[in-house]
Amino acid sequence: MSGTGASHAPGFTAQAAALIGTQYVSTGAAIEPRYLQPARYGAGQALAVVKPATTEEVSALAALAQACGIDLITQGAHTGLVLGATPCDAARHVVLSTDRLRQRFELDPLDRVLRVSAGFRLSEINERLHDAGLSFPIDLSADPSMGGMLAANTGGTRMLRYGDVRANTLGLTVVLGEPAGEVLQLEPAWMKNNAGLDFKHLFIGSNGALGVVTEAVIKLHPLPAQRVAALVAPASQEAVWPLYAAAGARLGDTVSAFEGISRRALQLAVAHGAAGPLPFGSDAPDYAVLLELSSPLAASELDLPQVLENFLQAQMEAGLVADAVVGRDEALWRIRHGIGEGLRAHGHVLGLDLSFARAQYWPFVASARTWLAQHLPQVEIADFGHLGDGGVHFNLVWPHGCAFNPRAFDEARAAMYRLAVEEHGGCFSAEHGVGPHVQALYDRYTPPSQAALAQRLVDVLAPRGGFSRARYGMAA
Amino acid sequence: MSGTGASHAPGFTAQAAALIGTQYVSTGAAIEPRYLQPARYGAGQALAVVKPATTEEVSALAALAQACGIDLITQGAHTGLVLGATPCDAARHVVLSTDRLRQRFELDPLDRVLRVSAGFRLSEINERLHDAGLSFPIDLSADPSMGGMLAANTGGTRMLRYGDVRANTLGLTVVLGEPAGEVLQLEPAWMKNNAGLDFKHLFIGSNGALGVVTEAVIKLHPLPAQRVAALVAPASQEAVWPLYAAAGARLGDTVSAFEGISRRALQLAVAHGAAGPLPFGSDAPDYAVLLELSSPLAASELDLPQVLENFLQAQMEAGLVADAVVGRDEALWRIRHGIGEGLRAHGHVLGLDLSFARAQYWPFVASARTWLAQHLPQVEIADFGHLGDGGVHFNLVWPHGCAFNPRAFDEARAAMYRLAVEEHGGCFSAEHGVGPHVQALYDRYTPPSQAALAQRLVDVLAPRGGFSRARYGMAA
Numbered sequence: 001m002s003g004t005g006a007s008h009a010p011g012f013t014a015q016a017a018a019l020i021g022t023q024y025v026s027t028g029a030a031i032e033p034r035y036l037q038p039a040r041y042g043a044g045q046a047l048a049v050v051k052p053a054t055t056e057e058v059s060a061l062a063a064l065a066q067a068c069g070i071d072l073i074t075q076g077a078h079t080g081l082v083l084g085a086t087p088c089d090a091a092r093h094v095v096l097s098t099d100r101l102r103q104r105f106e107l108d109p110l111d112r113v114l115r116v117s118a119g120f121r122l123s124e125i126n127e128r129l130h131d132a133g134l135s136f137p138i139d140l141s142a143d144p145s146m147g148g149m150l151a152a153n154t155g156g157t158r159m160l161r162y163g164d165v166r167a168n169t170l171g172l173t174v175v176l177g178e179p180a181g182e183v184l185q186l187e188p189a190w191m192k193n194n195a196g197l198d199f200k201h202l203f204i205g206s207n208g209a210l211g212v213v214t215e216a217v218i219k220l221h222p223l224p225a226q227r228v229a230a231l232v233a234p235a236s237q238e239a240v241w242p243l244y245a246a247a248g249a250r251l252g253d254t255v256s257a258f259e260g261i262s263r264r265a266l267q268l269a270v271a272h273g274a275a276g277p278l279p280f281g282s283d284a285p286d287y288a289v290l291l292e293l294s295s296p297l298a299a300s301e302l303d304l305p306q307v308l309e310n311f312l313q314a315q316m317e318a319g320l321v322a323d324a325v326v327g328r329d330e331a332l333w334r335i336r337h338g339i340g341e342g343l344r345a346h347g348h349v350l351g352l353d354l355s356f357a358r359a360q361y362w363p364f365v366a367s368a369r370t371w372l373a374q375h376l377p378q379v380e381i382a383d384f385g386h387l388g389d390g391g392v393h394f395n396l397v398w399p400h401g402c403a404f405n406p407r408a409f410d411e412a413r414a415a416m417y418r419l420a421v422e423e424h425g426g427c428f429s430a431e432h433g434v435g436p437h438v439q440a441l442y443d444r445y446t447p448p449s450q451a452a453l454a455q456r457l458v459d460v461l462a463p464r465g466g467f468s469r470a471r472y473g474m475a476a
Numbered sequence: 477m478s479g480t481g482a483s484h485a486p487g488f489t490a491q492a493a494a495l496i497g498t499q500y501v502s503t504g505a506a507i508e509p510r511y512l513q514p515a516r517y518g519a520g521q522a523l524a525v526v527k528p529a530t531t532e533e534v535s536a537l538a539a540l541a542q543a544c545g546i547d548l549i550t551q552g553a554h555t556g557l558v559l560g561a562t563p564c565d566a567a568r569h570v571v572l573s574t575d576r577l578r579q580r581f582e583l584d585p586l587d588r589v590l591r592v593s594a595g596f597r598l599s600e601i602n603e604r605l606h607d608a609g610l611s612f613p614i615d616l617s618a619d620p621s622m623g624g625m626l627a628a629n630t631g632g633t634r635m636l637r638y639g640d641v642r643a644n645t646l647g648l649t650v651v652l653g654e655p656a657g658e659v660l661q662l663e664p665a666w667m668k669n670n671a672g673l674d675f676k677h678l679f680i681g682s683n684g685a686l687g688v689v690t691e692a693v694i695k696l697h698p699l700p701a702q703r704v705a706a707l708v709a710p711a712s713q714e715a716v717w718p719l720y721a722a723a724g725a726r727l728g729d730t731v732s733a734f735e736g737i738s739r740r741a742l743q744l745a746v747a748h749g750a751a752g753p754l755p756f757g758s759d760a761p762d763y764a765v766l767l768e769l770s771s772p773l774a775a776s777e778l779d780l781p782q783v784l785e786n787f788l789q790a791q792m793e794a795g796l797v798a799d800a801v802v803g804r805d806e807a808l809w810r811i812r813h814g815i816g817e818g819l820r821a822h823g824h825v826l827g828l829d830l831s832f833a834r835a836q837y838w839p840f841v842a843s844a845r846t847w848l849a850q851h852l853p854q855v856e857i858a859d860f861g862h863l864g865d866g867g868v869h870f871n872l873v874w875p876h877g878c879a880f881n882p883r884a885f886d887e888a889r890a891a892m893y894r895l896a897v898e899e900h901g902g903c904f905s906a907e908h909g910v911g912p913h914v915q916a917l918y919d920r921y922t923p924p925s926q927a928a929l930a931q932r933l934v935d936v937l938a939p940r941g942g943f944s945r946a947r948y949g950m951a952a
Contacts, residue, residue: 110717110834111866112724133725153670160667166674167643184925188903191636192831192867194629194681195905196922197930197948198642201677205670222728241586248588249609252698252772296728301783307773355668358586390587391668427664429671446672449660454673456936472673 012068012094013048019060024051024100035095038086039079039142040351041437046073046087049095054103055173055183055214061096062212063181066464072096074208074467076148077121081353084151084207084435084470096467098147101214107132112220113170113189118147118213134220137162139257141337150213151468153205155431157336160388161256161294162221164431166204171217174203177210177462189217202457207433208468210461224294226304227256229332230312233285233323240287241358243320244387247291250311254304257292258388259336265382265395269338272345279325279335289387290336292329339384347380347399350413354420355391355430364424368394368416376412378402391430394420421445434470443475451475488544488570489524495536500527500576511571514562515555515618516827517913522549522563525571530579531649531659531690537572538688539657542940548572550684550943552621553597556628557829560683560911560946572943574623577690583608588696589646589665594623594689610696613638615733617813626689627944629681631907633812636864637732637770638697640907641680647693648676653686653938665693678933683909684944686937700770702780703732705808706788709761709799716763717834719796720863723767726787730780733768734864735812741858741871745814748821755801755811765863766812768805815860823856823875826889830896831867831906840900844870844892852888854878867906870896897921910946919951927951 017025026032027048036044047070052058065072074096075085087093101119108114109132116125123143126135138149140156148154150172155164162168170189176182186200203211234240240260247255261269266284270277278284295304308326315321325332343349356364365383372379378399385392394416398409420426421441428441446454455473458466493501502508503524512520523546528534541548550572551561563569577595584590585608592601599619602611614625616632624630626648631640638644646665652658662676679687710716716736723731737745742760746753754760771780784802791797801808819825832840841859848855854875861868870892874885896902897917904917922930931949934942 108833108835110721153674155668155670163639163643164668167639182925184929185923186926188901189833190831190903190906191865192631192640192862192906193903194907194909195903195918196910196926197682197686197933198629198677198680199926199929199933201674204674206673210673222724224728245586248698250772250774252700254772296726296730297778297783298726301786302773302778307777310777355666357584357665359584386668389667425664427666427669427671430666430668431670433670434672442671447661449658450662450672450675453660453675457673457675457933460932460936 012064012070015064016048016050016061019064020050020052020057025049034078035075035097036087038083040081042083042086044086044088045090046093046095047090049097051097051100053100055175058096058175058212058214059181059183062175062177065094066180070094071465072467073469074098074147074151074212076118076145076151077143079142079144079148080152080435081351081432082429082435082437084433084468085148086469088469096212098145101147104215108189109134111189111191113217114220115189115215115217116146117215118145120146122146122149129220130223133223135223136168136218137221138165141340146216147213150204150216151207152431152433155386155389155391157257157259157386159386160258161253166201168219169200169204169216170219172200172203172213173215174211174213177464177466178460184211202461205433206472207435207470209466209470209472210458212467222296224256225296225298226302227292227294227329228305228308228326229290229292229329230308230324230326231279231332231335232289232291232312232321233280234287234289235320235322237287237362239320240289240387243289243315246315246318246320247311251293251307254293254295254307255291255388256294257290259290259385260387260392261288261290261336261339261384262382263287264380265339265343265384266335268342268346268382269335270342272342279327280323285322290332343382343395343397347397348404348409350396350409352394352413352416352420353391353430353432354394355427356424358390360424360426361392364420364426367419367423371415371419372412375415376408379412417441434472436469439471442472488540488546491540492524492526492537495540496526496528496533501525510554511551511573512563514559516557518559518562520562520564521566522569522571523566525573527573527576529576531651534572534651534688534690535657535659538651538653541570542656546570547941548943549945550574550623550627550688552594552624552627553619555618555620555624556911557827557908558905558911558913560627560909560944561624562945564945572688574621577623580691584665585610587665587667589693590696591665591691591693592622593691594621596622598622598625605696606699609699611699612644612694613697614641617816622692623689626680626692627683628907628909631862631865631867633733633735633862635862636734637729642677644695645676645680645692646695648679648689649691650679650687650689653940653942660687678937681909682948683911683946685942685946685948686934688943698772700732701772701774702778703768703770703805704781704784704802705766705768705805706784706800706802707755707808707811708765708767708788708797709756710763710765711796711798713763713838715796716765716863719765719791722791722796723787727769727783730769730771730783731767731864732770733766735766735861736863736868737764737766737812737815737860738858739763740856741815741819741860742811744818744822744858745811746818748818755803756799761798766808819858819871819873823873824880824885826872826885828870828889828892828896829867829906829908830870831903832900834866836900836902837868840896840902843895843899847891847895848888851891852884855885855888893917910948912945915947918948
């Protein structure tokens with residue numbers, strides 16, 4: 001909600017304290033750094049942080065903020081990567097932290113659904129569900145809040161098996177900006193429901209721009225009885241997609257992860273990360289695939305390690321696989337999750353969160369390589385990601401040993417997006433959402449008919465601005 | 477799009493013929509009955525039927541209809557059960573048939589996605605995909621069009637395993653009503669995409685009220701290598717949910733169907749349908765469950781029939797299962813799919829398409845039984861449905877032998893909805909969507925905050941009415 005300036009701000013903090021308690025309103029130097037410091041890029045500033053505990057308190061704060069000309073910026077665990085939840089205006093931005101939205105954690109084990117407040121963290125949700133044999137099957141390196149996962153429509157490494165957050169959400173409770181503070185209850189615990197328009201998907205993945213999600217009803221999945229993984233060296237980069245197709249045909253959705261790791265990413269994970277030694281012999285392969293299988297069936301009924309061995313053996317015989325290490329799940333995942341640390345130890349990292357029709361992926365990488373060779377030969381590509389769902393973390397690393405030129409790096413970033421989106425039909429934000437870090441890309445690459453419709457919806461739902469720094473609609 | 481009367485109608489048909497060809501515009505007696513005759517209830521009438529072949533033709537017709545004050549009613553295979561696609565105004569309703577929207581059938585086997593025009597039927601889609609080892613995993617008795625499945629967000633019997641149509645749609649092309657004929661392209665073939673607001677879910681499951689879907693990009697699944705089914709007699713009705721929970725815990729989503737069949741529905745399917753003899757001994761059990769397992773793994777790696785036998789044996793020992801017939805998939809499914817025919821042979825049928833939190837289901841059935849015993853003892857309950865996803869086809873049958881009183885039957889219908897929704901928190905339209913047949917229920921049971929938001933969206937997207945007889949928003 002855009003305002004008329006900072007003049008009403010003192011009124012806001014005092015009235016907010018009256019609404020939710022003085023101890024839950026921080027200002028100035030009393031603001032803890034984590035509410036201002038984003039996970040990866042830049043730094044923020046804010047007038048205050050408010051920590052409501054209930055939907056009713058969020059509603060009251062939303063109405064108050066509008067009256068005072070304050071912009072509320074909803075923030076969960078602050079693990080987002082596009083600055084959508086990072087405040088940047090010391091006069092008018094107030095962080096609405098969801099940390100204390102923890103009223104509900106209501107498990108229905110028969111329906112396998114959980115009604116949960118937005119402030120719970122992913123790790124805590126799954127720890128609490130473990131004894132019931134259930135899980136919310138989002139898997140990633142960070143530990144976001146429930147609300148943050150809904151805002152970003154988190155995907156993660158097992159999306160090809162279980163779907164993203166959107167696919168596992170049955171209902172929401174949302175505080176709207178128009179009318180300010182109106183509460184929309186969308187949380188029926190029905191698995192099957194076609195009794196009305198399905199609004200909830202407008203709020204999921206919209207990064208807080210259309211409302212504040214305070215509660216959700218989510219679908220749970222039985223924990224798998226078995227998991228087994230292999231780090232596979234395909235015979236060549238060209239063998240990766242035939243290997244993926246063979247896995248689909250022979251293993252179907254027994255495949256719970258199909259993660260790609262480029263040679264450079266693997267080398268850096270092993271050199272700098274907590275990954276342990278290179279699992280292959282003397283050198284890293286051109287490209288590696290972390291293939292994970294899962295099954296609900298017990299080992300007495302299904303020999304899953306043997307299924308994996310059989311598959312890899314057949315693909316070796318077919319010439320698609322050069323080498324493979326079947327290992328303990330955790331050890332192999334440590335390599336995958338250690339890549340980020342490995343890259344940052346080696347240099348300055350620019351991460352692009354892209355997705356493609358699979359056939360476009362290698363051509364894009366080739367184009368990117370050609371561009372860099374011509375313009376910035378010192379910059380390395382260290383890509384990895386969710387090949388199984390077409391998403392990739394395409395990273396550029398500027399090694400610490402080379403004189404750093406941030407402006408040249410920014411030019412490389414723009415060139416990579418141009419190649420990805422304009423030349424290879426890719427998506428500029430596969431799973432990190434929209435926020436200031438990619439706002440210019442949204443404004444540039446959203447087709448006019450979609451931007452116009454987004455603007456029409458924003459005009460209805462959040463005409464004075466939303467609860468986020470993400471902006472949808474026509475470019476200003 | 478509401479109009480000013482029938483005065484412009486002749487202008488519409490002549491101009492429509494000029495746009496798409498005379499042979500694709502029918503009026504009066506030349507209209508084939510199937511465009512007017514709905515699948516189950518009532519009968520319709522229309523000024524004309526138009527059959528465009530492309531998105532551009534649909535767009536031109538939408539603009540023309542608005543100019544002429546004509547209401548276009550989009551219609552696919554006309555298999556819907558709520559009259560949303562059945563015209564009822566001989567002066568102003570024109571059926572926009574999607575029969576000829578067949579321009580695209582573009583399979584990407586690597587991404588496992590299909591770009592398909594709205595006019596293709598489900599059966600044809602799956603026949604064409606079969607040789608590629610892929611399927612669009614919606615399973616039901618009817619054979620709807622792609623557009624109709626999107627309009628109704630079809631679920632079907634394997635939804636618990638593969639999700640509904642919504643969960644398997646990546647993109648749409650939609651012709652909007654405002655501005656009339658505007659084409660919205662939402663069809664990127666990305667599996668992972670969080671680069672903007674996700675509008676498509678507003679159109680999926682909105683029964684044509686917000687636009688005409690002309691093309692879709694859908695997700696495909698590898699065909700399972702094995703399927704095996706059993707018709708199970710739980711030890712009692714009370715054992716059904718513990719059996720469901722045990723199946724989830726031990727078999728996970730190896731379970732591809734968990735369909736419930738009440739004693740009366742089973743008896744009638746066997747007595748009148750094409751189901752063959754009762755698979756159990758002398759009498760039908762109180763309640764039967766059709767349990768189907770599927771696996772992508774070959775029989776050489778997984779003995780799926782043995783897994784099923786083991787499970788049933790364990791549940792017999794645990795006292796949850798009294799009897800079970802493991803059989804050929806097709807024979808058992810014939811029973812399930814023969815219920816509708818069996819019911820109609822026995823009497824007048826009222827079908828309610830409900831869903832519940834599972835814990836509420838038996839209490840609802842008990843309430844319904846009590847009400848009928850008091851008010852209409854001759855009416856029988858013959859329920860069956862998708863217990864695995866909480867949806868149920870709750871049928872009342874008025875036997876042919878008893879003098880039929882349609883008004884009393886309507887009162888029973890109203891009482892059943894009241895019990896389901898008001899007393900047991902159920903959903904009045906699990907998978908059949910919204911249309912005239914259930915419009916009064918939408919108007920009555922939609923929470924005011926949801927109806928108000930629906931109205932705000934309708935005012936933006938379809939202010940002159942949509943392309944359907946479904947109406948969302950505030951009750952008139």
